[in-house]
Structure formats: C-alpha cells, structure tokens
Amino acid sequence: MKQRFSIPALAAAAVLLLAGCTSAGSGSGGDGPSVTPVKGGTVQVLLNADFSHLDPVQGFDGGVNNFYRLIYRTLTTQSTGEGAKGTEMVPDLATDLGTVSDDGLQWTFTLKDDLQFEDGSPITSADVKFGVERSFDPAIAVGSPYARLTIAGTDGYQGPYITGDLPSIQTPDDQTIVFTLKEPFADFASVVGQNSFTPFPADTERVTTTSLDKMPIASGPYKVDSYERGSQLELVRNDAWDPKTDDVRKAYPDGFDFTFGLDASTIDERMIAGQGDDANAIAGSVQAASISRIQTPALKARTVAGLQGCTTYLGLNTTKPNMDNPLVRQAIAYAIDRESVKDASGGSQLADIATTMLPPTVAGHTDFDLYPSKDNAGDPEKAKELLAEAGLPDGFSFTLDIRSQPKMQAQAEAVQQALAKAGITVNFNLIDTSTYYEVIGTTSQQNDAAITGWCPDWASGSTFLPPLFDGSQIFPKGNSNIAQLNDPAVNERIAEIRAMTDADEANAAWGALDEQIQKLVPTVPLLFEKTVMVVGANVAGAYSHAGYSGGIDYVSVGLSSADK
C-alpha cells in the first residue's frame, strides 16, 4: 500500500515541483524553467524535511522515490515528461519490460551491458536478486510491499541475512533474472520499477541492514558525496554510470545540494527572492499564503505546477450507526461544498475539485459526478430529503477524525460548515500529526469519518482501488480501507480485473469500477491537490512529474547556464 498523502503531510517539502502549465510568462529575467538545460553546475534543493531513508527498501513516498532515481536504478522505471507521459513504465536496467511465460507466472528480464556500481564493479543479476531479497528482512521491510505481495514462496522468508537464498528468484547467468510469482500479475513490469528492485553488491558483509542509510552504493548517475542527517546532502557525478545505458536520466547538472530543515515560509521567501545560489534552486510547493505573491510576470515565468496525482477524500466508516445507511452517505455526498473545501486548501491554483476517486493522472480515469450540485457548492436540500427518507428528518451528528495540521483542519471546517446546512452536526476528533494515520488505520480506534488521501504506487487503478475498497483488505491495524467497505460485488470485480492480462482492458475496467464503487458512497472524493513551485531564475528543464506526487523531476532538471 502506498503512503497516503506523503506530500501534503510533510508540508509539501519532501516533494519538488512540477512544471508545466505556467511557463507562459514572457519578458522577465531568466529563460524560464522549460528550456533545455546545459551540462554542468549544481542544483540546490531546499526542503523542509529530510528524506525518510536513503536505503531504498525502506523509503517509500513521492519525495524520496523521486530522489532515488538520482542515485539508484531499477529494472524498469517511470518515463519522463508531463502528465501521463511521465508515468509510463520504460526499461531501465533491463533491456525491455520483461517476458512472461504462458502461464503468467514466470517473468524474465535481461540486464543491459556495461552496467556498473559506483566503485566500477559490474551490476549482475545476482545483485538485483540480492537487492530484492533484502526487502524481506523484517528489520527493514517498511517500504514498497509489492515484492512481498507478488513473488512466490516468500511465506516465512526473512531476507538474505536471516534465511539466505530465495529460490523463486533465479539467475541462470549474470544478465538474466527470472521471477516466479504466486499468481499471474499483469502489471509485474511496474512492480520491478519499485524501490525494492534496486541492485546492491551481493555481499552481506559490505551491505548490511543499516549501512545503506548512512552511505548508499550508487547505480545511478550521482553518488552521495557527504550526508549530514537532517541538514545537508551533497550528490556528485558517479563516473561509473554510463549514459549510453540509460535512456531516462538526463543528469544535466554536475551535482545536487539538498538542504533540509528549512521552515516552509523561509523556503517560499528564498525562492521568491531568488538571490545568489538560490537562482539555481528548486523547492516544494509554495504555501497558499504565497500564491498571491507569485502572480507577477517575472515570478510566473519561474513557476511550474502540476497535479500531485493523489486524491484527497472523506472516508465514511460504513460499519458505524447511520453511516451504514447508503442514503445517509449519499446525503453527505450531496451536501459537501467542494468549492469551499478547495478554497480552504489554497484555492484553484492548489487544488482541483474531485468527483471521482481515480485521479486524472491514472490510466483508466473516467469522469463522472454521481452527486452533482450547482457550482460544486453542495445541495443541502437534496441531502435533507435523503436524510428524511433514511428516517433522520432532524439530521444527526457524527465524529470526524482530523489531523491537527492547519490545512487539514481548514478542510474539515469546510466540510463541517457544508454539512451543517443539511442538519448534520460534525464533531472533530483532533489527532496528533504523528499518529494520525496509525489511529485511523486501526479499525477499533477510527471514528465515523476521516479526511485523508491516497496516491497510486504507479499510474494504475490496481494500486488505488483495491487497497481502499477491497473487503478482503480490511486489517485491524494498518488498514487503508478506511470505509471498511466489504461489498461482494466490488470484491468479485476487483478479483476479475486483477486477473486480466490486457492492460488497456484492465485500465478501462478500473475506471468503470470507480463509478460502481461511488454508487455505494464509501468515500466522498474532495480534491485533486496540485503543487505550485517557484524555481530559481537559472533553473531549466523543470516540470512536475505526476509519478512523484507532482514534484520536479530530479533526473530531468538542470541549469540554463552552468557558471552562474
């Protein structure tokens, strides 16, 4: 399952920006973020929070996944480019997207020639296998779960340090790797692009469970030069990386300097001023309060924006009294004033209104609005009718779990106001930021509803709808099916789509399933939030990558002049 909301939660800091829509500015200073960068120079990155982990089997959120591409390579990876183009899977270490056996259980990948780690030693299939095996070690198995979910014979397997060899991954020669799956998984080419498929030298002495967090071993175009946890990370070129083996990473600058621990307002001030080295800087999304300050032509020319690719939604716990009544849930869906939720989240530049669960960046996204209202402002009259029909003519009250963080509180207040018009009283249960997802993911502790978000692990409905709506995926702890929806028709359909081998057919089916699920109103989609980022005047090639929560694609960004 994927992190909900890594981005908004981390004050948007862990992420970079996207580019794109706004490079219309003429005139002013720099060449703008859309020109092709030159080789050389150092890109500065200003961030609020440090990356969760440098060890790729542990880190797993939009911000850190984006960063991993600078130093690590995987069998496949996401492409580059704005929108859906960027979320397409392309070969990386592998020569192609893999070959599947007739029974759909065996996937074979062949490595390219001349692949090397930063120390010049060759990257072999055994190293890839070792990297995957590491992700099963119980001490570090906190990142991407897809290797565990798909590969056969992993029950009780505890990684190379404890158990040893994993027979379901075979390496007939140095360049060939064969995975045996539990059951057919059409999207396995996307699975091998997950962080846990990063190769490391197959040496349990040299690569331990803790060594990579301190000093990674690079396979990508950059390597770590120095790292001070929480304050500074410097990347320099990895000379052992051969650009001829890599069609994805442009790697324009000679290095990256990441600065962590900066206050979000400080970052905004520095990016707007753009003085000195900050002309070469990129950062995460600006705060709502800064939006009106970046409307000058000069700053607009330095702004890149894009969708985060996530959905912010109101989850309704269908096991609670009143909430178990579909009419009540429909009433809530009608009464919500999405326009005011959007304004509370920073207005039209920072959010689009969502009426579907699947965001537009996910293949198969189908547009529909089952509970429409004029200007998306909510329809309290219709809601009252439905409540009366449900036997609650005087309304009712429920408790909404919210995270004690300004933006999420503002969203909750907007929901509260809108529902009050329909006679529904919303009480808040304020939960500390650090324990919020743990509390709402514990079925015994969650209340009637919660505002949360979900980002797909790759641009497919298969990493979005099943974790949120599959009745077989309700867990007492770490639950992501917040609605606790357990609808036989939905469960059955999820299983059917998973078995489809044709990707396009499956995508279309996910889109249709989204609508089928929304008829049951287990959740009320609220917003597709966006990132709006200001980049330095000398930054070029910056755009918002939909696969990395709308952050600026690190492997494509560079400078327009290398010696500024």
Next chain:
Amino acid sequence: MSSSVPSELTTVAEEAGAPVGAPTPARRVIATLRSSPPVLLSVAFIVLVVLLAILAPLITAISGWGPCTFDKSAVDSDLGGVPIGPLGGISAEHWFGVEPGNGRDIFARIAFGAQVSLSIAVSATIVTTVLGVVLGMLAGFYGGWVDQVVSRVMDFLMAFPSLIFMIALLSALPAGNRPVLLVVVLSLFGWPYTARVVRGQAMSLRTSEFVESARASGAGGIRIVFREILPNLRGTIIVLATLAVPGYIGTEAGLSFLGVGVTPPTPSWGQMIATAVGWYAVDPMYFLIPGTFLFLTVLSFTVLGDRLRKALDSGDAAS
C-alpha cells in the same frame, strides 16, 4: 482593637469588625484609581471587551456573519484564497475583514474569541483563587505538617516546567471538553502562586492580637481562619486575582497558538494569530487585529492590577 498594628490588615480588620462601618478605604482606593488616566483607559477597554463577549451573539446577528459562516465571495480562489479588497477585506459587510481561505468574518471571530478567552481566564482565576486562598490560609495558620504538605506540593508544582507539561497533557488527553480541560490544567499549575502569598500573610496574622482574642473567646481553628483571617486578606486577594487574569488570557492564547487549545472551529485569538503567521506578508491585518486585541486586553488587566496594588499599598502608608 487599638491601632498599635499599623498595617493594611489591621485597617481592614477594623472595618470588618464594624458591621455598619463605611468602607472608607475602598472609597479612597476607588477615588485614587479614578484620577488615573491609564486606569480609566484600561477599565474602559476591559468593559468594551466584556461587552463584546457577552453581546457577541447579538452583534453578529446584526452584522449578519456568524463566527463559522464561510463567505466564498469574500476571498479570491484563484489567488490562494486571499481576501478580496484592501486591508484584508475590510468592508461594510465585514467590519474587520475576513479570514483568508474561507472568508469567515474576523469581527465575529474576535467577539466569540473574547468569550472563549475571558471565560477560560476568569474561570481559571476563580478556581486558582479559591484553591490558593484556602490552602494558603490553612498552611499559614496551622503550620506544622499541614504547612509541610501544602508547601512541598507548591514547591513541586512551581518547579515544574509548567508550559511544557501543559502542552504534553493537553495533547495526550482525549479531546473532550477543551475549555474545561484548559481551566483544569491552568488551575492545576496556577494556584501555588496565590497560595504562597496568602500563606505568608496568614502566618503573620496568626500571631496578631485579634486572632489571639478570638481564640481566647473560644473560637475554633476553622472559624478563625474564615471569619478572622480571610476578611483581612481581601485586598491581597483582589490584587492577585486581577493580575492572574491577564496571565491566563496570555497562556490560553499561547496554548491555542501551539495547537493544543480549544478545538476548531471554536474561535480563539491565539489560534487566529497562529494561522495568520503564514499570511503576514499578504494580509497583515489578519495578524494585527487579533494581535492588538490580545495585547490590549492583557495590558489593560495588568495596568489595572498594578495600580490597584499601588493604591492599596499607599493607602496603608497613609492611614
């Protein structure tokens, strides 16, 4: 009783002892205060804020905007939700402008925020005064193990890093009724400051002649404490209470600023200031208005308490 003990306490004791005695010292204190412009201004502002708080529902009914009513038309969605119009959206419609993002009326939130602030501060003052006076008097009058126990508890609470503990306590406790929780937490750490002063005064009164005579005439301990000593502490208690109110207003605002105060959407000045911080460059009025109200309220109570003490003290010297 003779005037052989020329203290304020004796003066008050005489007054208390005379059932129909005119409250000359009180009148004199009031006269002194009335001649001081800072006190008059402070009292005027306090009266204004109190009226604002009491009449909040009425005033907002007139203005037409409640404290939680969103006004989408007052903010610009395309500019991050910044208020439309100069000075943070101040207009005939919204007298103090609106909050960015949601367009809630700042005047209504200030008025209802005053209600929250004052009721919490006054409740906490009442609780701490009652607790502090009773425990302080008992400790001072009885001495011995009663004093030991009360004094050690006071030392313990005063040595505690109270703000940090309040934050921890309020974040750990279930949401429940936040205003009541705030009063409890503020009182828990506040009463020793009153009790310590009261204890000292009670200790000196314990050996005074009127206490001796009351004891000689057969009065019991509790009766002496509440009938003889308490009336003599009136002046001190009034001053302590007046000075405690601004302290609690400030602490409540501080806790709300840190996100552990009253739960949204209940308006609170501290919370408004906290949200306004990010907007200072774009919408300074959003910060200035609650900031000014908080500042002036705390200042007014402090000036009043300070002058009151001076007036009472100088009264002693004069008599």
